[in-house]
Structures are given as structure tokens and as C-alpha cells.
Amino acid sequence: MSIKQSETAPALRADAERNREAILVAARQVFAEDGSSASMNEIARRSGVSIATLFRRFPTRGQLLAAVFTEKVAAYVNAIDSALDDPDAWRGFRSYLETAFEIQAENCAFTDVLTMSVPEAPEFMAEQRRASRLLPQLVERAQATGRLRPDFVHQDVALLLLAIAGVVNATRKSAPEAWRRVAALSIEALQSQREQLPAAPSTQQLYRTFALERIQSRKTESHSKSR
Template sequence: MDAGGPALRQDAERNRDRVLAAAREAYAAEGIGASMASIARRAGVGIATVFRRFPTREALVEAVFADRMTAYAQAVELALADPDPWAGFAGYVETVCGMQAADRGFGEVLTLTFPTARALEERRDAAYHGLVALLDRAKAAGRLRTDVVPEDMVVLLMANAGVVAATGDAAPDAWRRHVAHQLRGFAVDGGEVPAPPAPTPSSMYRAMLRAAPTTSGRARRTGPAPSR
């Protein structure tokens, strides 16, 4: 056997780990639109090394988010185990939206599909079937509106991803209040869903500046700034 064989394999494994770590950082900060070239730079390897380990973007996304998709599927199982159908449903929504808030890249993965990433899609399918059961339980208990369908959850996640991306570190908990208002809309007769405090005017102003298109690198203010 070639004496360099094990050493070469160890080096290849280290490179793979570096690429995965760099991809996690890039996706969390920039979303899954981060390029393979930028990930290679973060990892300190050549682009050819990235493609040798992960021939497609989907393969890299699958490897990076496999554990999070498993946690996503498990969140439904935990919700179904809750003896209170509404508490299980509401807790599931809050948990998944929190996962989005913690990782921008994963927030995007939840609202996209990757047909060639079979393991990722299998976990998504398992979570979907669990969600259907979760909705049925809450409806049967008379707590969830009967017109709520699984696609409404996709819309909720898309909306939450937008809130998280827009507010960022300027108002990092704004998504919590958004989710509380969404749950109120899903509940029969509005339900009793406590909402966290609203973001301060100054934090939302910073978020608006952060999200606004820029001219010469600076956002233009067309009205008075809120009191701070």
C-alpha cells in the first residue's frame, strides 16, 4: 500500500471539514446564494477542491443542512407528542421559525426544494406528513381554523424568512411578534396568543435603513426619523 495513502485521505477529510465549516458560515451570513468560490476562499482551499468534495451546490447544501433538517422533522414528532393539540401546533411553529431566525441559510432551505438532494427531501417529506397530522389534531380539538392548510405554513415560513432577513441584528426579536400575530390569525376566534413586546421605533428605523436600496452606499431618508 502506498505509504502516503492514509495521510492523503486524512488531508482530504480535513479539506472536506473546512469546506463544510466555511459553507455553514457563509450560508448563515449570506443565505444559500453564497457562491462556491466565496466558500472556497473562506475555507482556504481551491475551487477545484470544493467541487471534488461536492460536485454540485445541492450536494453541499444537503451536507451542510442534513442535521438541521433532521431537527426540523423531529420538531413535528415532539409537537405530535404534546397532549395539548394547540400547544403542540403553536410550539412547533415557534420552534421552526426560531430555527429560521438562528440561521439565514436554513431559513431559505425551508422554503425551497432541492430535487437532487434526496436525503434532504426525504426529511422534508417526513416533516410535511407530520405537519398534516398536527393540523388535523388542532382542528379536531376546535382550536385551529378549519380553513388552514399546509401551504399556509409555507407562506408563514416565507414571510418569517423575510422578516428575519430585513430586521437582522437591528431588531433580532421582531420575528417573534410576527409569529405571534400569525398564530392569532390561525386560532379559532383569535385565541389567546401572547405577543412579545414590539420592536422599538429606533430599532425598526435601523432595520429599515439596513433593508433599503442604497445610493452611493447610503440609504436616503424621505421622512423624519422616529424618536430614539
């Protein structure tokens, strides 16, 4: 009995690890294409595992998103850190935006994930909180140079990222690099001007927007499971 256990346990662990990696690879692809509300059934199908195996490895959508996006969120926060360390505040802010746009273009679920609460992934949430704390500092620092328009607020970054995601989705097949032009135009438009922007949505309004999207995705997911 003990011999059989010692022989099969490593194989079982290897199979579980292969399944986990297959799920993550598929999830990166599906979330990149369809956003954070993408079908869990589609992720399971592409990974070659059953939906039961997927939920055994990742019991909630949030846990799967955290596993997929931990490195990207860390890269995003590092971009803010680097921008704050740049002696040229406007150059640092511009570099940060370029990095953020690049990350968003790679995966359209990114902005939603930045606001998602995943208590089961404390390190992931710690990075989210650090980003929320540092971004307003970065904006204020860039505005102090006179280069960043004074009516820009940190919530505007989320709107810009959502705009990039929309362009990526619309042009993915026909003009996959089109988002770069929109990104460049956006950065140019942020420099000090006399015309005042319309009022920005509040942080609470943005969170509510993303929360409603997640509620809808959970309803869709629950419906799929019950079928």
C-alpha cells in the same frame, strides 16, 4: 514505494477531511446570511480552499446544502413528531411552529432546502418526504381542537417561514431578535377568527417559486465559473 504510500495516504485523508469540515463551516455561515443561492465562490474563499476543491468534495450545490442541513431537517421532523405525540394538539402545534421559526431564523436557506430535490442524498430526501406527510396531519389535528383557524392550510407554514426569513435579513444588524415578535404575532393570528384569510398558494405554486429561485442561482453560478 509501498512505504511512501502508507506514510502519505493518512496525511492526504486528513487534509481532505479538514477541507471538508472547513467547507461545511463556511457554507453554514454563508447560507445563513445569503440563503440557498449564496455564492459558491464566497464559500470557497471563506473556507480557504479553491473552488475546484469545493466542487471535488461537493459536486453540486444540492449535495452541499444536504450536508449542511441534514441535522436541521431532522430536528424539524422531530419537532413534528413531538407535536403529534403531545396530548394537547394546540400546544403541540404551537411548539412545533416555535421550533420551526427558530430553525428558520438560524439559517434563512432552510425553507428552500425543505423543498429541494437532492437524489444524491436519499436519507435527506426521506426526511423531507416524512415532513411532507406528517405536517398536514398536524394541522388537521390542531384544527380539530377548534383553536387553529379552519382556513389554515399546511402550505401556510412555508409562507410564515419565508416571512421570518425576511425579517431576519432586514433586522440582522439592527434588531437581531425582532423576528421573535413577528413569530409570536403570527402564532396569535392563527387562532380561530371569523375573518377569512386570502387564498393560500397551492403546493405546486410554492414549489415553482423555489424552483425558479434555484434556476436563477444556477445561472449565476454557471456565469461565475465561466469567468
